[in-house]
Amino acid sequence: MSPTTGTRRRAAAALASAAVIGLLSTACSSGGSDGAADSSTLVAYTGQAGDYQINFNPFSPSRIGALGTIYETLFFYNKAQVSEPVPLLGTEQSWNEDGTELAVTLREDVTWSDDEPFTADDVAFTFAMIKEHPSINNGGFDGEVTAVDDTHVVFTFDEPAFLKGPDLMNTPIVPEHLWKDVNPVEDVMEEPVGTGAYLLDEFKPQAFTYKANPDYWGGEPAVEQIRFLALSGNQAGADAIAAGTVDWQTGPIPDIQNTNQNFPDYDAYTQWQNQMVLATCSSVAMGCEGPQTDPAVRHALYYAMDRDQINSLAFMDTASEMSPTFALTPSQDEFVSDAVEEKIAPAEPDLDRAAQILEDAGWAKGEDGVYAKDGERLSLTVEIVTGWTDYITAVTTIASQAAEAGIEIEAAQSSWNEWTEKKGSGDFELAIDSLWQGPAPDPYYLYNYFFDSESGAPVGESAGNNYARYDNPAVDEALDELATLSFDDEARQSHFDTIHTEIVRDMPYIPILTGGTTSVWNTADFTGWPSDDDLYAFPAVWSAFDAAEIFKRLEPKG
Amino acid sequence: MSYFLRKLGFYAVALWAALTLNFAIPRMLPGNPVDILLAKLQQRGGTVSQETREAYALLLGGGDSGPLWQQYLDYFKNLLRGDLGVSVSYYPAQVSDVIAQSLPWTVVLVGLSTVIAAVLGVMLGAFVGWRPGTWLDSLVPATTLLAAVPYFWLALLLTYLLARVLGWFPMQGGYDVALTPGWNAEFIGSAIQYGFLPALTIVLASIGGWLLGMRNMMVSTLSEDYILTAEAKGLSPRKILRSYASRNAVLPSVAGFAISLGFVVSGSVITEQVFSYPGLGGRLLGAVQNNDYALMQGVFLFITLAVLGANLVVDLLYGLIDPRTRARS
Numbered sequence: 001m002s003p004t005t006g007t008r009r010r011a012a013a014a015l016a017s018a019a020v021i022g023l024l025s026t027a028c029s030s031g032g033s034d035g036a037a038d039s040s041t042l043v044a045y046t047g048q049a050g051d052y053q054i055n056f057n058p059f060s061p062s063r064i065g066a067l068g069t070i071y072e073t074l075f076f077y078n079k080a081q082v083s084e085p086v087p088l089l090g091t092e093q094s095w096n097e098d099g100t101e102l103a104v105t106l107r108e109d110v111t112w113s114d115d116e117p118f119t120a121d122d123v124a125f126t127f128a129m130i131k132e133h134p135s136i137n138n139g140g141f142d143g144e145v146t147a148v149d150d151t152h153v154v155f156t157f158d159e160p161a162f163l164k165g166p167d168l169m170n171t172p173i174v175p176e177h178l179w180k181d182v183n184p185v186e187d188v189m190e191e192p193v194g195t196g197a198y199l200l201d202e203f204k205p206q207a208f209t210y211k212a213n214p215d216y217w218g219g220e221p222a223v224e225q226i227r228f229l230a231l232s233g234n235q236a237g238a239d240a241i242a243a244g245t246v247d248w249q250t251g252p253i254p255d256i257q258n259t260n261q262n263f264p265d266y267d268a269y270t271q272w273q274n275q276m277v278l279a280t281c282s283s284v285a286m287g288c289e290g291p292q293t294d295p296a297v298r299h300a301l302y303y304a305m306d307r308d309q310i311n312s313l314a315f316m317d318t319a320s321e322m323s324p325t326f327a328l329t330p331s332q333d334e335f336v337s338d339a340v341e342e343k344i345a346p347a348e349p350d351l352d353r354a355a356q357i358l359e360d361a362g363w364a365k366g367e368d369g370v371y372a373k374d375g376e377r378l379s380l381t382v383e384i385v386t387g388w389t390d391y392i393t394a395v396t397t398i399a400s401q402a403a404e405a406g407i408e409i410e411a412a413q414s415s416w417n418e419w420t421e422k423k424g425s426g427d428f429e430l431a432i433d434s435l436w437q438g439p440a441p442d443p444y445y446l447y448n449y450f451f452d453s454e455s456g457a458p459v460g461e462s463a464g465n466n467y468a469r470y471d472n473p474a475v476d477e478a479l480d481e482l483a484t485l486s487f488d489d490e491a492r493q494s495h496f497d498t499i500h501t502e503i504v505r506d507m508p509y510i511p512i513l514t515g516g517t518t519s520v521w522n523t524a525d526f527t528g529w530p531s532d533d534d535l536y537a538f539p540a541v542w543s544a545f546d547a548a549e550i551f552k553r554l555e556p557k558g
Numbered sequence: 559m560s561y562f563l564r565k566l567g568f569y570a571v572a573l574w575a576a577l578t579l580n581f582a583i584p585r586m587l588p589g590n591p592v593d594i595l596l597a598k599l600q601q602r603g604g605t606v607s608q609e610t611r612e613a614y615a616l617l618l619g620g621g622d623s624g625p626l627w628q629q630y631l632d633y634f635k636n637l638l639r640g641d642l643g644v645s646v647s648y649y650p651a652q653v654s655d656v657i658a659q660s661l662p663w664t665v666v667l668v669g670l671s672t673v674i675a676a677v678l679g680v681m682l683g684a685f686v687g688w689r690p691g692t693w694l695d696s697l698v699p700a701t702t703l704l705a706a707v708p709y710f711w712l713a714l715l716l717t718y719l720l721a722r723v724l725g726w727f728p729m730q731g732g733y734d735v736a737l738t739p740g741w742n743a744e745f746i747g748s749a750i751q752y753g754f755l756p757a758l759t760i761v762l763a764s765i766g767g768w769l770l771g772m773r774n775m776m777v778s779t780l781s782e783d784y785i786l787t788a789e790a791k792g793l794s795p796r797k798i799l800r801s802y803a804s805r806n807a808v809l810p811s812v813a814g815f816a817i818s819l820g821f822v823v824s825g826s827v828i829t830e831q832v833f834s835y836p837g838l839g840g841r842l843l844g845a846v847q848n849n850d851y852a853l854m855q856g857v858f859l860f861i862t863l864a865v866l867g868a869n870l871v872v873d874l875l876y877g878l879i880d881p882r883t884r885a886r887s
Contacts, residue, residue, distance in 0.1 A: 050840040053648040053656060061595055061614055062649045135617035140609030167607075185617065186650040205659055206836050207735035229735065232834040236730055243722070243729055417849055420593045436600055438607070448607070455608045464608050 040556055041209075041225040042526060045240060045249040046542045049233045051205040056192040058172035059136040059184055065228060068548025069210055070113075070194035071172035074104060074123070076549055080271055080530070080538040081331045082441045085166075086549070089118070089173055089195060095486055099160030102168070106151045110217045112175045114193050120147035125176035127155070127168075135185055139167035139439075160484040163448075166440035170545065197221045197552050206230050222555045223526070241266060247522035250540045256316055256518055265524035269531070269539055270516040272320045273328065274434040275446075278382065278398070279468050281426050282508035286469040287459030290429040291378050296361030297407070298507045303354040304405035305398055307347045307513055314394035318516035321345065324507070325500040326435065326450075327443045328514070335443050335493070337500035345511045354405040371406045379408035383422055383431040386413040391432045394512065423467040426459030431467075434515055444482050447499055450509065451475050470508035475499050528553040561877055569870050576862040581633050583858075584851040585626075591646040591849040598848070617649070633855075642859070643852035647844060653856035656841060661823070661860070663732055664837035667753050668822045668829070671760040676815045678761070679768020683811075684804045686769065687776025698773060701766035713759040713832045720755060727755040730834040756833045760826060764818075768811060775807035782806075809880055816872030820865030 048064070056066040074090035085093075092105040110118040127145040130137050141164070143157040155161075155168065174184075178193055192200055197218065198210035210226045229246065231237055238253040240246040241263065253259065259268035280298055281288035291297050302324070311319045320329075321344050327335045329344060336343055355365075363371040363378060371378040382395045392411065399409035409430075414422070422428045438445020449455065453471040455464035463469060478495040485492050519539045521529055530539045530550060537546040592615050600606045636643065642653035679701075686694045704712065721729040733739065733748040779785065780803055788802045827839035838857060845853035876883050 050844045051660060051836045053645075053651045053659070055648070055651070060649065061599055061617065062647060062651075135613050138607075138610040138613045140607070140612075188650065202738070204735060204739060206732055227735065229731075230834070230836070231730055232831045232840060236834045239729055245730075416597075416847065417587055417594065420597065421590075424593060436606070445607075464611050465606065 040223070041227055042223050042522075042551070042554065042556075043227045043229060043245065043247045044541050044547070045229050045231060045237045045246045047234055047237065047249070047251060048228070048230050051230050052203070052208060052228075053205070054188055054190055054203050056189040056200065057184070057187055058174070058189075059130070059138075060188070065208065065210075065544070066189070066192045066194065066200070067172055067544035068196065068546075069198040069226075069544070069551060070192045070196045070200065071174060072194060072196045072548075073170050073172055073545065074106075075169040076537075076545055077166050077170060077440045078535075078537055078549075079273065079437055079439075079441050079543075079546070080535045082334070085169060085440075086536075089123075090169065093165070093169065095162060095165070099162040099484060099486060100157045102155040102157075102161070102165060103148075104153050104155070104169075106153065107217060108151055110195050111215060112177075112193050112195055113199050113213060113215070114175075114178075116175060116177055118173075118175070118195055119150045120153045121150075122176045123147065123153045123173055125180065126171065126173050129174075129179065129184055130171065133185055139164065139171065141168065141171075162486040163442075163444055163483050165487075166438070166442075170439050196548065198226065198548075201225065218552065221552050223551060224556075226551060241520050247525065248519065248541050249521075250517060250519045250542055252316070252318075252518060253520055256318065256520075259520055265522055266520050267523045267529075268518050268520045269529065270318050270518040271535070271539055272514040272516050273437055273538065274515040274517070275322050275326060275328075276319070276394075276432070276434045276512040276515050277509035278512065279423070279431045279433050279509050281428055281430075281459065281467075281469060282506070283456075283469045283471050286426070286456065286471060288426060288469060289459075290380065291373075291376060292380055292429050294361060294373075295506055296357050296363070297378065297380075298510050300354040300358045300405060301398075301402060301407060302345065302507060302510050303350045303357070304402045304407060305345075305512065306349045306401050307345060309401070310394050310397050311513055313397050314390050315513070315515070318518055319513035320516060321347065322511045322514045324504050324511050325443075326446055326503065326509075326511070327496075327500075328437070328441075331441065332443050335496050337493075337497040339497055340500050340504055342504075345513075349401060349405070351405050354407075358406070365406050369403075369406055370408050377408065378406065379410065380429050381410045381412050383419055383428045384411055384413050385416045385419045395432055398512075424462045426457070426461075426463065426467065426469060430510075432512075435509065440487075442487065443496070444479075447475070447503075448479055451499070451503060452479050468508040470503075470506065472502055472506060475502050478502075525557055526554045527557055528555050562874060565870065565873050565877075569866055573862070573866055576866070577634070577637065577859070578630075580855050580858045580862065581630060584849075584854045587846075587849060591851070594848050595646070637859070642856040645845075645850055645853040645856075647848035647850040647853065653852050656853060657838065657856050657860060660836060660838045660841050663835065664826075664830075664839065665822060667757060667835065667837065668760065668826055669819070671757040672764070672815075672818055672822055674757070675761040675764040676768050676811070676818070679765040680772045680808060680811050682765075683769040683772025684776055684799065684807065687773040687780070687807070688799055688803065690773075690777055698766075698770055701769050703766075704762050705764065705766035707763075709759070709763050710828050710832060712763055713756075713829065716755065716759055716762075717832065728752050732836045753835075756829050756835055759832075760829060768814075771814065772807060772811055775810055776803060779803050779807040809876075812879075813872055813876065816868045817865070820868035821861070823860050823864035 052064045055063050057063055058067045058071045072088050074088060075085035076088055077085050089107055089110065090104045091107050093102060095102050106120055106123065112118055124145050124147040127141060131141055143155050143161065145153055145155050147153050175193055197213055197216045199213050201209040201211040207227055207229050212221050212224050214220045231240060234251040237246065237249040237251050241249060241253055244265065255262060256268050259266055280292040282293060284293045311317055323329045323336060323343055324345050325336050325340055358371050363373045366372045384391050384395055395411045399411065402409045423431055435446055435450050449465040451470050452466060453476050456466040456469040456471060457463035478498040482492060482495045517540050519541065530537055536553065537549040541547050595614060596606050596611060645651050645653045645656050648656050682697060686697055717729055721727045731752055733745060733752050737745050737748055739745055785798060785802055788798045823838065827843055829835060830837045830839040842857045845857060
């Protein structure tokens with residue numbers, strides 16, 4: 001599931017309604033009517049569908065907020081570009097050489113919003129608590145943590161744990177004096193106490209409001225209040241932008257390229273993180289069946305796509321190019337192996353090459369213009385979720401492009417639940433989906449999530465992230481090796497080289513494009529939004545840590 | 559008396575069947591809540607690693623263990639105690655809390671607009687039927703047209719015209735969120751202002767049915783002998799309209815009204831979607847999308863109880879107001 005495409009698709013579920021109101025609104029927006037009241041309050045819409053149920057427990061999967069804004073982490077990792085972590089509650093972090101010990105220096109003179117001092121004991125307590133409750137231990141923390149003095153903590157591990165660092169540093173720190181008596185799994189924390197730049201002002205099921213923390217260690221933020229609205233979904237969000245009642249939402253609006261002309265108070269900004277793919281049930285050894293188990297078929301499809309056409313027809317030109325190595329481009333280009341000839345998936349189709357690949361692998365064109373091998377026609381079914389219209393359009397487009405290359409593609413729509421079930425159990429040939437990034441701007445995480453055989457499973461059993469069931473010992477080994485190396489170790493590149501060579505050759509996920517995440521925000525009332533020149537956070541309002549950084553940087557105008 | 563006992567017995571069986579279906583249907587849905595939750599989490603920018611998956615499976619997986627018959631028994635036991643379980647999508651909130659938070663909005667909005675639509679429709683229908691062949695007859699195609707237009711389209715059109723172009727009403731929400739809900743004039747005023755447009759769409763979309771039904775019953779009632787008798791006795795037309803024609807013609811509408819009252823609780827999923835209105839319909843949609851069995855069951859339970867309850871009341875009332883239904887037994 002990709003953020004943008006996911007939300008966009010849900011928006012699209014409103015079908016005709018979306019288009020209608022959208023068109024009407026773009027046609028008639030005289031713009032300028034600023035409903036979002038005074039500029040000291042920023043109104044945000046995260047895509048929340050339906051009312052809020054109070055829950056400010058940062059460890060709860062159904063939390064509605066507080067992460068980043070109220071409960072701070074030790075460091076902030078900017079996923080939008082390869083960069084150093086930004087110090088928050090921590091000021092410095094250093095690993096020992098074998099990656100079994102991480103020493104973190106903490107910020108001095110920080111207080112909780114109930115005026116108690118923040119100390120290393122709080123950090124030690126937070127991690128001990130997480131370890132004690134496996135059901136909130138999302139990062140799989142298995143080390144020990146000790147408070148050396150008030151401003152120093154040390155994490156120790158049995159094995160090298162360099163790559164777990166970002167997950168640890170991204171853990172919200174909670175106050176020991178309040179949390180020692182609560183059940184961190186089930187308590188909803190109606191009155192959150194944190195160190196962050198904002199405090200909870202009031203909660204209502206239809207909206208909740210933060211107010212600036214006057215005693216924040218980094219200085220009181222300029223935006224005095226932030227209100228999060230509950231609407232029925234992204235379509236309602238787009239309507240709210242048109243009506244001027246929301247200042248920031250992340251999701252598509254009609255005619256997004258001309259946002260600023262249609263709504264002079266607003267601007268749209270896109271960043272690319274989610275790599276859209278045709279995921280295949282790739283491994284015969286794991287029990288997959290169908291033509292897509294032949295890597296030649298996957299490569300042929302890869303070359304048959306006209307990515308420019310897909311981008312304009314399905315994604316309103318908001319998607320961008322993608323590397324077959326799955327390193328984000330351009331921000332992670334430095335990791336791409338020199339051995340990979342084609343650094344970017346071709347924008348134009350190469351039908352001769354697709355035909356060559358298929359014929360070399362023993363496929364022959366039948367009378368109906370479709371390739372076949374051993375009596376099996378090269379016909380594939382792509383699983384799509386009903387109502388995710390951009391993906392449906394993309395698959396329709398790919399199907400007509402693949403037909404030119406002698407590959408038959410059919411689309412099968414099903415509900416989200418059913419689609420998830422099919423992916424998990426391996427009951428599919430192709431599925432259109434997108435792959436997500438990890439906690440830090442480093443390609444390791446994506447490989448670990450989607451290419452590691454450990455998170456796969458035989459067909460019929462429930463697989464984890466690696467539902468393509470890719471199983472390659474060379475990649476597994478390279479991933480294991482990478483886990484023992486620190487982020488700045490030069491030896492990492494050789495392992496990335498291995499992974500790139502292997503996955504470009506096997507291509508268990510056929511690259512399409514990198515999906516754009518588009519934020520629409522109010523530039524008339526607020527300045528300081530991320531831009532190409534200063535991409536200090538990933539611009540998405542639903543990405544809690546990034547949004548918290550952005551809130552701190554914004555300034556009301558006038 | 560046996561009439562009432564038989565009715566009660568029938569409703570007891572219907573209730574049991576409904577509760578059993580309510581137990582079975584959510585379990586036939588594909589997918590599982592953990593996957594959906596993870597997908598949502600990931601959409602909100604969380605990183606979903608293998609460890610995350612394990613942690614959430616542990617967090618949410620504990621509830622539905624044990625053989626099916628055991629779950630079935632537990633389900634009834636908990637229902638008797640009024641315990642609807644914990645909602646997965648709003649973990650760790652209780653289903654009863656989630657429903658209690660949404661129910662009032664739905665009951666007030668959909669309930670009031672259903673009552674308004676029925677009363678207006680029946681009254682207009684009586685008048686149209688009383689004077690067939692006049693210009694009033696054009697109300698019938700006009701209102702049925704509104705009922706025939708897909709509801710979401712009508713709602714969007716009205717939103718566009720009244721909220722976007724004319725700016726008379728707010729487009730979304732249940733009240734001005736800057737206010738604090740409570741029994742004060744400011745909040746109630748705001749709730750009425752926000753609720754007017756959704757209520758208007760519901761009334762417009764459903765009034766046609768009431769009007770048509772009442773008008774047709776009226777026309778056929780007017781050809782009855784007792785109307786002629788009443789006229790022959792020299793009663794005033796107004797008296798005949800009220801006491802002779804309308805009272806007999808309204809019977810089917812009363813039954814229909816009870817059934818639609820029962821469905822008030824289920825809310826209007828589309829209304830709540832279009833207007834981002836807080837209420838049970840939105841919760842139900844969310845529960846289905848998230849495979850939140852407990853919440854689904856809770857909402858269905860309320861709908862079932864409301865529909866059965868409304869029908870029971872009408873059945874019993876019907877026995878009183880229309881002796882013919884009793885006489886046959």
